[in-house]
Amino acid sequence: xxxxxxxxxxxxxxxxxxxxxxxxxxxxxxxxxxxxxxxxxxxxxxxxxxxxxxxxxxxxxxxxxxxxxxxxx
Amino acid sequence: xxxxxxxxxxxxxxxxxxxxxxxxxxxxxxxxxxxxxxxxxxxxxxxxxxxxxxxxxxxxxxxxxxxxxxxxxxxxxxxxxxxxxxxxxxxxxxxxxxxxxxxxxxxxxxxxxxxxxxxxxxxxxxxxxxxxxxxxxxxxxxxxxxxxxxxxxxxxxxxxxxxxxxxxxxxxxxxxxxxxxxxxxxxxxxxxxxxxxxxxxxxxxxxxxxxxxxxxxxxxxxxxxxxxxxxxxxxxxxxxxxxxxxxxxxxxxxxxxxxxxxxxxxxxxxxxxxxxxxxxxxxxxxxxxxxxxxxxxxxxxxxxxxxxxxxxxxxxxxxxxxxxxxxxxxxxxxxxxxxxxxxxxxxxxxxxxxxxxxxxxxxxxxxxxxxxxxxxxxxxxxxxxxxxxxxxxxxxxxxxxxxxxxxxxxxxxxxxxxxx
Numbered sequence: 001x002x003x004x005x006x007x008x009x010x011x012x013x014x015x016x017x018x019x020x021x022x023x024x025x026x027x028x029x030x031x032x033x034x035x036x037x038x039x040x041x042x043x044x045x046x047x048x049x050x051x052x053x054x055x056x057x058x059x060x061x062x063x064x065x066x067x068x069x070x071x072x073x
Numbered sequence: 074x075x076x077x078x079x080x081x082x083x084x085x086x087x088x089x090x091x092x093x094x095x096x097x098x099x100x101x102x103x104x105x106x107x108x109x110x111x112x113x114x115x116x117x118x119x120x121x122x123x124x125x126x127x128x129x130x131x132x133x134x135x136x137x138x139x140x141x142x143x144x145x146x147x148x149x150x151x152x153x154x155x156x157x158x159x160x161x162x163x164x165x166x167x168x169x170x171x172x173x174x175x176x177x178x179x180x181x182x183x184x185x186x187x188x189x190x191x192x193x194x195x196x197x198x199x200x201x202x203x204x205x206x207x208x209x210x211x212x213x214x215x216x217x218x219x220x221x222x223x224x225x226x227x228x229x230x231x232x233x234x235x236x237x238x239x240x241x242x243x244x245x246x247x248x249x250x251x252x253x254x255x256x257x258x259x260x261x262x263x264x265x266x267x268x269x270x271x272x273x274x275x276x277x278x279x280x281x282x283x284x285x286x287x288x289x290x291x292x293x294x295x296x297x298x299x300x301x302x303x304x305x306x307x308x309x310x311x312x313x314x315x316x317x318x319x320x321x322x323x324x325x326x327x328x329x330x331x332x333x334x335x336x337x338x339x340x341x342x343x344x345x346x347x348x349x350x351x352x353x354x355x356x357x358x359x360x361x362x363x364x365x366x367x368x369x370x371x372x373x374x375x376x377x378x379x380x381x382x383x384x385x386x387x388x389x390x391x392x393x394x395x396x397x398x399x400x401x402x403x404x405x406x407x408x409x410x411x412x413x414x415x416x417x418x419x420x421x422x423x424x425x426x427x428x429x430x431x432x433x434x435x436x437x438x439x440x441x442x443x444x445x446x447x448x449x450x451x452x453x454x455x456x457x458x459x460x461x462x463x464x465x466x467x468x469x470x471x472x473x474x475x476x477x478x479x480x481x482x483x484x485x486x487x488x489x490x491x492x493x
Contacts, residue, residue, distance in 0.1 A: 030250065035237075064256055
């Protein structure tokens, strides 16, 4: 019986980091868009908020694309 | 010759039936949280999942060369043994569906295969160590890994969102999370189609090879790929609503940010595990992610009684499917009439389970509504009385014991110092 602890640990580490990073990025993007939607809490510059949000979403989309690549490969 | 082809045909059909049950059993993995948070309508969700499963089946040509990945010595495996294993796996899948518990379809197949192989060739045909490393350890690791990831991701989401308070903004973020969740769910569906449809193709190909129809090492014919993909897609579209209900709203109540965190964690764990060489069960990862997301929100509660029933089902999967597989193999060993008896029993058993399910049908109309309401009241009550339970304790016990304790302790206290 040969348990591959290293593989298990790397699955744990990678899953944890990737999940938290992706969810965090996506949340940042969503929050930026939401703040910009209502003028009450006027963000410093709506254009920058919007650009930042789209950058976050682009990174998430890249992660999804990499996921599809992993499935196909 | 006539007999061999008939047996082969039976095995191919049974493998496709297993593929079908695999589809509707595992729809919940991808779509339960998507349906319960309202990201997609139930019918739309299963339709999308079905299409992605079908696409996934065609995406990869690397068909699983072994059914069990080394658990069972597959050299000289007779066609009847594969048949008996499939019977065990199908019946266990249907039974867990009837009681609405998510359990791993692959583990059911492993269990059936182990039981049938032991009955056919004795215990020496099983690699005990591989059972531990490929089934038992992942069963413990999968929900833990996915759960911790989802828990932290949920906490982070709520922290980032802490300044979002007004109604319009909350609506806007919820909409965003639902959109993100659909993407994660799509990835899970695609991965499921690729992995599990490949498994069925592997089984059919192996059966064709052992039956002498295909040369060893040959790729599956197109009709095998197409039929396996269609079977899993049709099963997915049918929707295992009972399991979807348990996973989507039975374990915990999910709001859009939690649903997104849970589904993203599940997708990441599934892809990471299958590409870093430590395969984790899709079902168990998803269930763990849902529970982690449930614990991550302040005031969120996991219904441990449902979770415990689910853990028990996971523990029983291997032995139960194994026993049925062994029984089926005992019959098929007796000759052609045994195979016929097993086939009849399989049809009768499936029919009986289906009849039982009609007594209290769950479908796309009541998958989120009906039972979720009273259950929600209970959870909020529990949440109000006790802090979120940490261990495996049954919440009901914790809530009822503290209440009478003060009154019974008051009179009980004075005598204690006297006796000491």
